[in-house]
Amino acid sequence: MFMSCLITSLQYFLGLPQPRHHIFCVYLSIIANIIISVCYLFPTIVALIHYNYGINAEELIKNAKYIATPGKGILAADESTGTIGKRLSSINVENIEANRQALRQLLFTSPNALTYLSGVILFEETLYQKTSDGKPFVELLQEKKVVPGIKVDKGIVELAGTNGETTTQGFDSLGARCAEYYKAGARFAKWRAVLKIGPTEPSELSIQQNAQGLARYAIICQENGLVPIVEPEILTDGNHDIAKCAAATETVLAAVYKALNDHHVLLEGTLLKPNMVTPGSDSAKVAAEVIAEYTVTALRRTVPPAVPGIVFLSGGQSEEEATVNLNAMNKLEVVKPWTLSFSFGRALQQSTLKTWGGKKENVGKAQQAFLVRCKANSDATLGKYTGGSAGGAASESLFVSDYKY
Amino acid sequence: MASLVKLNASSSSWIGQQSFNQRSGSSSCRLPINNRRVAVVRAGSYTDELIKTAKTIASPGRGILAIDESNATAGKRLASIGLDNTEANRQAYRQLLLTTPGLGDYISGSILFEETLFQSTTDGKKFVDVLRDQNIVPGIKVDKGLVPLPGSNNESWCQGLDGLASRSAEYYKQGARFAKWRTVVSIPCGPSALAVKEAAWGLARYAAISQDNGLVPIVEPEILLDGDHPIDRTLEVAERVWAEVFYYLAENNVVFEGILLKPSMVTPGAEHKEKASPDTIAKYTLTMLKRRVPPAVPGIMFLSGGQSEVEATLNLHAMNQSPNPWHVSFSYARALQNTVLKTWQGRPENVDAAQKALLIRAKANSLAQLGKYSAEGESEEAKKGMFVKGYTY
Numbered sequence: 001m002f003m004s005c006l007i008t009s010l011q012y013f014l015g016l017p018q019p020r021h022h023i024f025c026v027y028l029s030i031i032a033n034i035i036i037s038v039c040y041l042f043p044t045i046v047a048l049i050h051y052n053y054g055i056n057a058e059e060l061i062k063n064a065k066y067i068a069t070p071g072k073g074i075l076a077a078d079e080s081t082g083t084i085g086k087r088l089s090s091i092n093v094e095n096i097e098a099n100r101q102a103l104r105q106l107l108f109t110s111p112n113a114l115t116y117l118s119g120v121i122l123f124e125e126t127l128y129q130k131t132s133d134g135k136p137f138v139e140l141l142q143e144k145k146v147v148p149g150i151k152v153d154k155g156i157v158e159l160a161g162t163n164g165e166t167t168t169q170g171f172d173s174l175g176a177r178c179a180e181y182y183k184a185g186a187r188f189a190k191w192r193a194v195l196k197i198g199p200t201e202p203s204e205l206s207i208q209q210n211a212q213g214l215a216r217y218a219i220i221c222q223e224n225g226l227v228p229i230v231e232p233e234i235l236t237d238g239n240h241d242i243a244k245c246a247a248a249t250e251t252v253l254a255a256v257y258k259a260l261n262d263h264h265v266l267l268e269g270t271l272l273k274p275n276m277v278t279p280g281s282d283s284a285k286v287a288a289e290v291i292a293e294y295t296v297t298a299l300r301r302t303v304p305p306a307v308p309g310i311v312f313l314s315g316g317q318s319e320e321e322a323t324v325n326l327n328a329m330n331k332l333e334v335v336k337p338w339t340l341s342f343s344f345g346r347a348l349q350q351s352t353l354k355t356w357g358g359k360k361e362n363v364g365k366a367q368q369a370f371l372v373r374c375k376a377n378s379d380a381t382l383g384k385y386t387g388g389s390a391g392g393a394a395s396e397s398l399f400v401s402d403y404k405y
Numbered sequence: 406m407a408s409l410v411k412l413n414a415s416s417s418s419w420i421g422q423q424s425f426n427q428r429s430g431s432s433s434c435r436l437p438i439n440n441r442r443v444a445v446v447r448a449g450s451y452t453d454e455l456i457k458t459a460k461t462i463a464s465p466g467r468g469i470l471a472i473d474e475s476n477a478t479a480g481k482r483l484a485s486i487g488l489d490n491t492e493a494n495r496q497a498y499r500q501l502l503l504t505t506p507g508l509g510d511y512i513s514g515s516i517l518f519e520e521t522l523f524q525s526t527t528d529g530k531k532f533v534d535v536l537r538d539q540n541i542v543p544g545i546k547v548d549k550g551l552v553p554l555p556g557s558n559n560e561s562w563c564q565g566l567d568g569l570a571s572r573s574a575e576y577y578k579q580g581a582r583f584a585k586w587r588t589v590v591s592i593p594c595g596p597s598a599l600a601v602k603e604a605a606w607g608l609a610r611y612a613a614i615s616q617d618n619g620l621v622p623i624v625e626p627e628i629l630l631d632g633d634h635p636i637d638r639t640l641e642v643a644e645r646v647w648a649e650v651f652y653y654l655a656e657n658n659v660v661f662e663g664i665l666l667k668p669s670m671v672t673p674g675a676e677h678k679e680k681a682s683p684d685t686i687a688k689y690t691l692t693m694l695k696r697r698v699p700p701a702v703p704g705i706m707f708l709s710g711g712q713s714e715v716e717a718t719l720n721l722h723a724m725n726q727s728p729n730p731w732h733v734s735f736s737y738a739r740a741l742q743n744t745v746l747k748t749w750q751g752r753p754e755n756v757d758a759a760q761k762a763l764l765i766r767a768k769a770n771s772l773a774q775l776g777k778y779s780a781e782g783e784s785e786e787a788k789k790g791m792f793v794k795g796y797t798y
Contacts, residue, residue, distance in 0.1 A: 243446055246446045247446050247447070250446065250447075250655070251655070254651070254652060254655035254656075255652070257648075257651075257652075258648060258649075258651075258652040261644065261645075261648035261696075261697070262648065267696050268696075294446075297446075297701070298446075300661075300699060300700045300701040301655075301661045301662075301699050301701040302655070302699055303699060303700075304695060304696050304697055304698060304699060305694075305695040305698070305700060305730045306692075306695040306696040335700050335730050336700070337695075337700050337730040
């Protein structure tokens with residue numbers, strides 16, 4: 001480029017005839033050369049951003065860090081139409097769009113609750129919905145400094161030849177969909193991979209397949225401006241002890257980070273959404289401190305410090321259990337270079353749903369219940385939760401065997 | 406507890422420069438019973454001891470003195486000051502180093518060659534006991550050197566797995582408590598996927614066998630300085646190599662709280678036209694480490710690989726300007742011994758001066774580990790680069 005620029009300039013200055021566009025090219029290439037030299041002289045800035053220049057690393061890192069703000073967490077309100085139908089039917093409410101909109105409006109307009117949230121994961125339908133006053137949900141959230149996120153997977157299917165293990169679908173046109181979601185205001189995404197524990201599970205096939213799926217999803221998101229939440233959920237179903245869960249979690253997370261690294265995912269622009277390490281659903285319960293030790297140990301062995309935040313899923317834990325466990329983890333006196341926070345669905349909404357019952361006159365009280373859980377979990381991320389916000393519903397286990405999301 | 410939680414908007418609660426180890430005196434270890442219970446996952450019979458040893462080596466203000474040169478390499482060092490490569494001379498040199506008074510203030514571990522592990526001072530005191538008395542953990546090089554890797558692009562692989570278990574058990578009996586295995590990766594040669602895979606897998610197998618026999622494995626995939634590549638390329642290769650290493654370590658069920666790393670710093674190639682400043686090297690190296698090293702690993706002890714004594718110290722200092730999730734320190738051979746050798750010249754009357762020279766370098770690196778080093782007053786000799794192209798260890 002430099003040589004052709006030089007030659008063309010020489011020809012120009014020697015007065016030789018030049019087609020118009022040639023001169024333009026000369027100027028362009030001079031400018032290009034200057035820019036390239038500057039970039040070469042200051043490699044630190046350019047290179048440390050990311051060597052894949054198709055990614056806006058700065059924006060991803062900024063958003064991931066914000067979502068990982070201590071004292072805040074994520075509301076997972078991305079139940080698919082089918083799943084939200086189950087929630088609504090549990091309080092005898094019809095599964096129609098108006099009711100789905102009403103529930104989400106209840107949550108997003110809860111006075112003061114949004115201060116404790118840094119992000120909300122939405123289902124596609126919700127991303128384009130508005131309040132009854134006509135204000136887009138996305139705008140409402142953005143005004144309260146809550147980052148809108150979007151579920152982008154298309155559910156799980158079984159892996160042939162395994163004992164009911166699964167892989168996650170959703171790659172077709174994923175890039176294009178992410179670009180659309182970004183335009184609509186989303187700034188992070190979520191994709192749920194599911195694994196289970198059994199005599200021969202998780203199998204090597206299931207681990208590799210789900211890890212690769214998460215990595216591919218993650219890089220596609222980053223290419224389209226969305227921070228990927230990486231969620232390898234290991235179900236609690238089973239009668240195994242906590243050590244078995246820990247071993248499985250460590251193995252799965254090691255494979256996940258290997259895959260992310262192989263796919264050149266920018267770790268500083270991701271978040272992790274793992275299960276807590278607990279005994280199986282059919283085994284005796286253990287203290288929160290034990291869960292905290294095993295969970296934090298597993299994460300310290302697998303998650304590089306570049307990852308800004310870890311936002312736990314609640315699985316089938318009751319609202320109170322999930323909060324108490326999160327609190328115990330944040331009280332542990334050991335080096336944790338990422339924040340430990342929440343991305344709860346059921347464990348934030350259970351009491352709220354029951355209190356609402358689908359009735360307009362209950363909205364205020366339901367929003368109060370929601371605020372209570374949001375604050376409790378915010379306290380838990382700071383290791384400051386002292387309990388006492390457990391009402392009847394808050395202690396209710398939300399475990400459903402062989403849970404189909 | 407207020408001492409723990411130090412929150413700000415951009416990071417979570419790190420304990421800062423205060424390492425976990427510093428507060429564990431006798432029973433004030435943070436998670437006494439719990440530690441054992443949690444280490445049930447992947448635990449072996451030596452796990453508690455491995456974790457304790459690794460933490461001791463990774464203590465604030467201290468690093469490793471590497472004196473594990475094979476006999477052939479030791480011969481080169483001795484020849485450079487006009488000495489013959491005899492066992493007596495090798496013993497005399499190692500005795501000079503290991504009996505330096507006050508060495509234990511700055512050195513937490515010393516890597517020995519097999520011959521040295523079984524040697525004693527001229528007074529008949531075992532070298533391992535000399536080290537023990539100084540509160541320095543004895544370590545042992547267990548690999549059997551590099552040989553050509555067939556089917557690769559002129560690359561090497563590291564031998565030494567055969568009989569490693571029984572050798573390690575013998576070394577443990579003699580008093581060694583950590584081991585070291587050095588493999589290399591060459592950027593000018595690719596590196597090929599084959600070479601990277603072999604390097605990582607060999608390290609993982611060695612690490613598992615070491616832990617099984619009571620030795621803390623130091624994991625050393627040295628990315629050679631040779632080449633004219635820019636620093637970005639080194640970053641890329643280092644990230645790839647460490648991703649592979651950690652994955653295979655995990656597959657081999659290695660306990661991460663009981664290992665130490667010995668990486669090369671991320672720098673441009675030796676023949677690259679631009680040198681990088683210590684701050685740039687620190688930035689790139691820390692970025693790489695944060696992307697690849699889980700916090701469970703207690704210590705990262707850098708190799709010097711041909712940098713001058715002062716360069717190696719300055720770079721280490723630059724990396725310790727703010728808290729890191731792991732202890733970031735040194736495991737230097739040439740960068741600690743160069744001036745010492747030149748001062749000694751093989752003469753008994755120079756032993757004191759040579760030992761003082763060692764203390765000067767050890768203290769400088771100790772300060773660098775604490776982020777408190779200043780290069781004022783360093784000699785010209787200490788600034789001389791030690792890069793040898795195509796260096797065979």
